[in-house]
Amino acid sequence: MRPALLRPDSVFALGHPRVVHEILDPKDALLIDLEQGVYYHLEDVAATIWKSALEGLPLEAIATAVERNYSGCEDQLPAAVAAFAQALLDEGLLTLASGPANGASTAPSVVEHEPTPYRAPSLDRFTDLQELLRADPICEVLNPND
Amino acid sequence: MALDAHLEADLDAYFARLSADFDQSVDAGGARARCYRIAGQRIAVRCAGKRLATFLLPALQHLADDTADAASLEVDVFAAGVEEKELALPAALRSAAATATTSDGMHESAASPVYTYLGRRYLISWFTATAHTEISLVDVDRGRAVVMLQDVGGVPSLRAAAPLRSLLTLWFERRGMTLVHAAAVGTELGGLLIAAKSGGGKSTVALACLGTALRWAGDDSLLVEMREGRARAHSLYCSGSVFAADVDLHPPLGTLSLQPRLDRPKMQFFLGEHGAWLVDTVPVRAILVPKFTEQTSSRVAPASPSQALLVLGPSSVNLAGGRPAQRLSRIAALVRAVPCFTLELGRRTADVPAVIDDLLALLGAAPITA
Numbered sequence: 111m112r113p114a115l116l117r118p119d120s121v122f123a124l125g126h127p128r129v130v131h132e133i134l135d136p137k138d139a140l141l142i143d144l145e146q147g148v149y150y151h152l153e154d155v156a157a158t159i160w161k162s163a164l165e166g167l168p169l170e171a172i173a174t175a176v177e178r179n180y181s182g183c184e185d186q187l188p189a190a191v192a193a194f195a196q197a198l199l200d201e202g203l204l205t206l207a208s209g210p211a212n213g214a215s216t217a218p219s220v221v222e223h224e225p226t227p228y229r230a231p232s233l234d235r236f237t238d239l240q241e242l243l244r245a246d247p248i249c250e251v252l253n254p255n256d
Numbered sequence: 257m258a259l260d261a262h263l264e265a266d267l268d269a270y271f272a273r274l275s276a277d278f279d280q281s282v283d284a285g286g287a288r289a290r291c292y293r294i295a296g297q298r299i300a301v302r303c304a305g306k307r308l309a310t311f312l313l314p315a316l317q318h319l320a321d322d323t324a325d326a327a328s329l330e331v332d333v334f335a336a337g338v339e340e341k342e343l344a345l346p347a348a349l350r351s352a353a354a355t356a357t358t359s360d361g362m363h364e365s366a367a368s369p370v371y372t373y374l375g376r377r378y379l380i381s382w383f384t385a386t387a388h389t390e391i392s393l394v395d396v397d398r399g400r401a402v403v404m405l406q407d408v409g410g411v412p413s414l415r416a417a418a419p420l421r422s423l424l425t426l427w428f429e430r431r432g433m434t435l436v437h438a439a440a441v442g443t444e445l446g447g448l449l450i451a452a453k454s455g456g457g458k459s460t461v462a463l464a465c466l467g468t469a470l471r472w473a474g475d476d477s478l479l480v481e482m483r484e485g486r487a488r489a490h491s492l493y494c495s496g497s498v499f500a501a502d503v504d505l506h507p508p509l510g511t512l513s514l515q516p517r518l519d520r521p522k523m524q525f526f527l528g529e530h531g532a533w534l535v536d537t538v539p540v541r542a543i544l545v546p547k548f549t550e551q552t553s554s555r556v557a558p559a560s561p562s563q564a565l566l567v568l569g570p571s572s573v574n575l576a577g578g579r580p581a582q583r584l585s586r587i588a589a590l591v592r593a594v595p596c597f598t599l600e601l602g603r604r605t606a607d608v609p610a611v612i613d614d615l616l617a618l619l620g621a622a623p624i625t626a
Contacts, residue, residue, distance in 0.1 A: 130573065130580045130581040130584050131584075132565065132569065132584050132585060132587075132588040134561055134562050134565055134588055134591070134592070135562075138560075138562045140562075140565055140566060140569050140570075140584070140588075142569065142570055142573055142580070142584065144573070144574060144580060149569075149570045151562070151566055153562075236570070238453070239453060239570050239571060242454070242570075242571065242574065243570065243573075243574050
């Protein structure tokens with residue numbers, strides 16, 4: 111069942127602890143869902159949305175961050191950003207948070223790179239290692255003081 | 257804090273119990289002891305019983321160390337025919353697992369769960385599935401470890417190609433190194449990490465270099481160490497595998513004993529008797545991502561760090577326990593630190609050593625095969 115429509119003040123958090131991710135540079139991110147055995151590659155606008163979401167920015171500010179870093183953004187940018195955020199929610203990579211995380215900014219990110227041409231965000235999804243990624247699910251028990 | 261104290265006390269008892277089981281196995285069948293120099297550290301391994309040693313030690317033979325240096329880690333390994341009920345996790349660890357910040361029910365529903373506990377003093381990797389059990393427990397303070405494998409009809413349940421991988425991962429990742437799913441070739445002066453998913457060309461490249469001046473550091477699992485922005489790949493195993501149909505393409509294999517692998521349609525071999533073909537450690541000058549093509553000859557082309565991470569990250573992150581997020585982060589640091597290239601493999605791979613040699617020369621490392 112799809113959750114309620116996103117609002118401009120919707121904020122996000124990592125979907126679950128079995129999602130590991132690495133933001134290689136502001137325009138490139140690798141996400142691995144160890145529970146589903148699926149991994150994702152996000153580039154450009156998609157990576158900016160992911161990064162901004164994990165910084166605790168509300169949806170509206172995420173759209174602003176995209177606008178500042180990409181040229182020629184589409185007229186319906188807020189709707190495109192919301193649709194992509196919804197896709198991340200549907201995949202379980204993000205979850206809706208109740209409010210900005212402690213210390214998180216509600217202001218849009220600064221310009222992180224020279225504006226590059228806008229391309230609609232897309233989620234490259236890979237299932238070729240599903241067996242490997244799910245074969246040995248790890249129950250990671252960490253020392254509380256570690 | 258209280259939980260941690262319970263865990264430590266529980267793991268004290270668990271370690272003592274496994275050590276007593278090891279002693280019992282030694283009383284019954286004797287022990288084989290060997291020392292190895294792995295990633296610069298001396299690791300002393302005692303196997304309970306000759307049969308276990310014949311499975312466990314060939315893949316490590318190239319790292320045998322006969323010095324009298326003190327061992328950083330002493331490992332006792334035994335195989336035992338055990339019932340699953342006897343393998344219960346220590347109570348406090350089971351309790352911690354149930355409340356760990358992992359998804360609900362994961363360890364309940366999973367057919368073959370791995371529990372990884374990384375405490376201040378103890379590290380544990382606990383894996384059990386039908387006909388395969390591997391429990392590795394490390395006491396960091398004492399530099400001691402005990403590993404229990406399941407004995408299945410007189411055969412220890414282990415991958416002879418990569419023995420003690422969980423244990424070595426626990427030990428070396430605590431020391432800042434990272435297990436990666438990759439091959440590596442080169443010399444002490446410099447080499448390349450070859451990153452590919454299974455079937456993606458790691459073994460093809462390593463085999464093409466076998467017996468040349470580009471020596472073999474591994475074709476599947478390696479430890480990578482980052483120090484002051486420089487990367488180094490440490491050999492773990494001298495095992496390799498090749499498709500039966502391809503054996504004749506690699507003349508050096510003609511001198512080796514090839515055995516069929518049970519899990520894949522490949523032949524397995526060990527290179528321990530051919531020290532001149534092997535290298536223990538190589539400074540990583542670049543990462544190569546192989547790609548099979550229909551071209552006649554092989555060539556390299558620049559690749560982005562992202563391309564390397566996309567291959568190396570997902571295939572490494574869940575290997576042999578450990579902390580996936582930490583491993584991914586370290587692999588990201590690696591791909592940022594060294595240049596990345598695609599190796600477009602031609603139909604014939606005989607030119608691969610020369611192509612790699614040219615690349616190393618381009619990167620400022622001394623040519624190797626010239």
